[in-house]
Amino acid sequence: MVDAQSQPQILEHLNKSLTVTIHSTRWIPGTARFVAVGTYARSTGCIQVYELAGPELKLVQEVEKRDGFKCATFGAAAPASQQLATGSFKGRLQVWDLGAPAAPVFDAQAHASIINAVDGFGGRTRGCGPPEIATGGRDGCVRVWDVRQPDAPVAAFEPADSGGARDCWAVALGNSHDDEERCLLAGYDNGDVKMFDLRTNTVRWEANVKNGVCGLQFDRADIKMNKFVAACLESQLHVYDARTQHPREASAGDARSGSLGFAGMTEKLARGTTVWGAAHLPQNRDVFMAHSGDGEVALYRYRYPDQRKVKDQDGKEMGVVGKLERLCHKPLSSQPVNSFDWSPDRQGLFVCSAFDQCVRVGVVTKLDKL
Template sequence: MDKPQTLVYQEKSLNYTCYDAKWIPKSARFVVLGCMPRGTGVIEVFSLYGGKLESQKQIEKKASFKCGTFGAALEDRLLATGDFDGRLSLWDLEHLSSPLYTVGAHKQIINTIDGCGGRWGHGAPEIVTGSRDGCVHVWDPRQDSGPVMSLIAPENLEKKPDCWAVAFGNSFDDSERCVACGYDNGDLKLLDMRTRSLRWEANLRNGICSLEFDRRDIEMNKLIATTLESKFYLFDMRTQHPQKGYANLAQKASEGTLWDVSHLPQNRELFATAGGKGSIDIWRYRYPSQRWRVDPEDGKTEGVMGEVEHVCEQMLSSQPIHSIDWNADKLGLGVVTSFDQTVRVIIVTRLNKYE
């Protein structure tokens, strides 16, 4: 049977550095966030209609934009952004003159952001931000009383770890929710928002560039972390051993840094990694026949890992691909950004055979 292929459907060169791109929910439009040569920030909305990629609107703001998410306001299609000045803002894309909500969230650049609530997880609409200042904060944009939860680096550290990745998960009812946090020193921490405590931590020996649960709105199932030195780590999050933690596997991917990971919304066993050599790799996870077993040494329950299958690889750019986002309505339709100042709409074919 023919293997899936990744095709560039449309591409557009930009006059600014693009850092992130996200599909606007329930539409054929996406938004690109970035930095103009003069250091100002840009939000640009593109539409994909009739086989053409066209810019619909563009605004410029004082501070460059690093990251964005629709996760906390999916139904209303409100975009949350993190910028180089450490400011978190919530935007209505139809009225971009000023944000609906804004807060000075961090003392330094916001590197990473994620949202949860509504259709992407039960419970309150919340946004998590991670920054170069070493802090992780969780925000409820309905409140003006500051973060609802924080993980702050100890003051006595000579160099505070730089938080590069955050992700919500385990939001399967109105009380449960977790946040995974990844740092430049390889630390991986899992915060339990119900108990407001550190649930688990590990170190992956390389800076963690991105994190993603396969879905936010179910009991924790799988978590993927990508790293600086061309490896990703896949954790089975259903069973936690008291000493060993979560079962996991390490997979060598493309050369260079793995900047991003993104699961396909239609099939959570398929995911893509964005590579430092300018490639997109598609992977499939195969579950084991039994997901847990009893550890013969201590009698405790531990997880059992399955296997990862490499589905396909495609070179898209001579520069690193650093963000990827999948359209929730069309299987295999994605948008990627790279350091060559180009945004590309891609289509991965023949993925329905894995359903």
């Protein structure tokens, strides 16, 4: 447990009311700026750039586009660029150079309808494979794009039955620790979670968490698989230790071990609400912030077990799950906090948006004492 003197605190630093609905907020790496993307009342797309200017948030750039935006990432951008990838309500994946946003530098009809989620990786890390963007859509498709190859996705995972396709709500790239390995997580509205191996284009692992999966994230994308979090409907958080994969399916009803061999645990939030997502602290992969439908954010720390793996009766290695500790929490809005992002440059600094049409910048203190 954390003693009282070193207990982190969540502090709201700035907030700004807007006239647009924001669906995603992302820090621009290497700057004191963040981008907010969403939709105007007339259903057109909004890209706004804000800068921390003393006690105020200063709007330094605003661009309107034809289609409203649902999600965004800088994950596949090169270090010297400010190229933002966006997914639209019309199914388009586009990459915008914020220095010259008149036209996209990449534009593809990625899905038949809404792109619910995007994640990018490879742009800012050397020696960890090509820059790629993953998309998940309402059409149930999950696709991976290399912006240097605009004609078609480099990988695609289609539903077996298009008539019964499940809505893909979340995607996350990870296990990208060298030039060959990379995995993709996808979460669906029926509670399915699938892990695709992008080296072999096969399903490496799958499970069902019984509630729609609103958010997924590896604790670090550029290391060998360690653990990941799934944020769900009905106040559910699921944490999986992905270091060890048991070769045999878990026994039916074993909530501790999930299925297909990853040890997992479930955290039930005290108040019944949707958990919209979980964001790991860039400077400490064992700490993450969950943001939820009741307007609250909650900081958690994962504690590893004494042994991370044991052998079963057949001598096969199986993982051992740890425990979650809730460090602190804070209500920020009367509406769902639908987007959250940590600053990659300043530990504890975050930006979030909520459906009250407000963006907020906050700070979590004493993270260096954890």
